[in-house]
Amino acid sequence: MSESWQNSESFAVTNAHMLDAEVLCDVTILVGEEKQEMNRSPVFYTMFCGSLPETGVVEIPDVEASVLRQVVRFVYSGETQVMPESVMALLNAAKKYDIKPLTDRCKSFLEKDLNIRTK
Helix, strand or coil: CCCCHHHCCCHHHHHHHHHHHCCCCCEEEEECCCCEEECCCHHHHHHHHCCCCCCEEEEECCCCHHHHHHHHHHHHHCCCCCCCCCHHHHHHHHHHCCCHHHHHHHHHHHHHHHHHHHC
């Protein structure tokens, strides 16, 4: 019998599995113009744990699904892949949801990318 996902090496691995498998998801987030489904920032905390928490379906029309997926993956696991074609959208979402470590990662990526291009 194989080891269960709950006994993974790290908190991040377990959380990433929960995100991918939609385990314990209690909110549906519809994002972008297509309103594709998806499931830790002060903004998210207020949205889902504040005095008037969002429940059921939450619409976020100004962030594309692929970008919000990256944001949520970062929140769950501390990992995400910053790519040249999506870094600005990811940076904007990180700022919108007040996720400083992700904002810093995007800025660092841009600084390195600009240094490489200007050398």
